[in-house]
Structure formats: structure tokens, C-alpha cells
Amino acid sequence: LKRLPPPGRIAYVDGLYVRHGEAGVHVEDRGLQFGDSVYEVCRVEGGCLCDLDEHLGRLERSLGEVAIPMPMSRSVLTVVMNEVVRRNRVCNGLIYLQVTRGAMRRDFQIPGRPRRPTLILTAHELDQAAIARRHAEGVKVVTLSDERWARCDIKTTQLLAGSIAKTKVREQGAFEAWLVDRDGFVTEGASSNAWIVDASGRIVTRHLNHAILPGVTRRVVLEAAAALNMATVERKFTPGEAVAASEAFMTSSTGPVIPVVDIDGKSVGNGRPGRITGLIAEKYSELSRNRLK
């Protein structure tokens, strides 16, 4: 049997499957010029899409908040997503989905009549060894002031503030930035939700409002805690409380549950991944395995 050549990466752009090198959007696409677009990232496990219904539900909500129409029905979108995973031969990785308001002459004012949105999809494999290492050893985070806009509940592609924050902390050897609001409370990570285990063993994460993204992993982790009969509280916490906590962790679709062992150069607990974090991570995997699409 002849060996298949390694697949070139394939993107889906506006109805076509194209090689990355040839894929592009219109020069006046509002996603490019105004960050006028929303996105989703789903984890792919064994070639299947994780927590797809939650991701599509959040996509519809984000689109609704900025009045961009869904580019196609959920069921057709699911077919296209699976096809992108298949064409890129992704087994354990991620799929990225972006919907922009579309291409039109550059103008701050959003046209009253909706135009055809642009749909972009890409997918790639994730480094499983790096993920396993993060789970085994935990990661460091550094806190920084939250300089993003006031609607972080909408998953827009206006990611410059988060991207700069992440770059700054990576230069200091940390994996994630935990962003702190004007009142001194942690909002969330630059691309994850932030969690601690408080003095009485309760699992704490910030309540949902405009300040944070309603993470899909966050939602499943709350379910995991309930299934384990562990108490959870949705409230704000400060970096000081996080450093003094017995455990801390972060969640995101690609993470998915990553122990945080160091905050601003200070060890959390004994500086090793915590027991409760481990139990949550295990239960999370079990719950999300049951919902692969």
C-alpha cells in the first residue's frame, strides 16, 4: 500500500474547502476591519466534536447580541464542521469557527439590512504530550489588569487585550494571565475561566455577567462538581484569596481542566496539582465523553 502524503491544511471559507495558503476573506470584511465577528473553539476527541450543542448555543447567543444572522442551520453547520475535521484528519485537537458580519464598504455604521455573513472554519491537532504535562505538573499564572471591553460575555474576535496580556505573562514564564477588574477581583483568564477551592472546600468561580465569557467547560465543570456532591459558589475572588486557596485551576475547551500551582510567583497549596482539581478533571472527562458528536 502506498502511504498517503501528509494532508495539507484545509480551511472552509464561505462555502468552499480551500488550502490554507489560498484561503482568504474580502479586504473589506468587517471581521478584518472592525473585529465585527464572533467565534467558537470546540475540542475534538477521537475525531468527534465535544460539547457541540453548548458551543452552537453560545454561538447563536453571541450572534444574536451583535445582530449577525446564523450563516446556516445548526444541522448543516454540524455537517460542515465534521467535514473540516475529517479533511484535516484531526483526531485530538480543535476546530475553530468564525462568523463575521460580512464584506461591505468600510463604514463605522452597521448597515440596517443584514448582509451575508462570512463563515470560516479551520482545524488542527493539539500537542497531547504538552496537555498531559500541564495536567501532571500544573501551570503558573500571573495577574494583570483587565483592559478588555465591557461585553466579555460575547465571544467576539476583538482579542487584542487578551492577546497582549497572554504575551506579557508568557514572557515571565507563566502559562495564563488572570485578569483583574478595577475593584481588584479576578474576572477570568485571557482565554479561560478561573477557579479556586476556598477554605471550606467549596469550588469557587466568578458569577456570570458581562464581565466574563460563559465558558462551556465552566458549565460542564459545575455539573461535574454537582455529580460529585461538591459544593460550588459563583462569586468574585481576589488574587490574594486565590494565592491563599488550597487549590486553583483554569478551564477552557482545549485545556480542559488545568491545575494552577503558582500565582504571581507564589505557590498555591503545596505547589502541586490539587486533589479536588483532579477529581473534577476526571468527572469532566467522563461527562464530556458521553456527549461527543
Ligand code: PMP
Ligand atoms: N474566557 C475566555 C476569555 C476565553 O477566551 C475562553 C476560551 N475561549 C474561556 C473563558 C473558556 O471558554 P470555553 O470553556 O467555552 O472554551
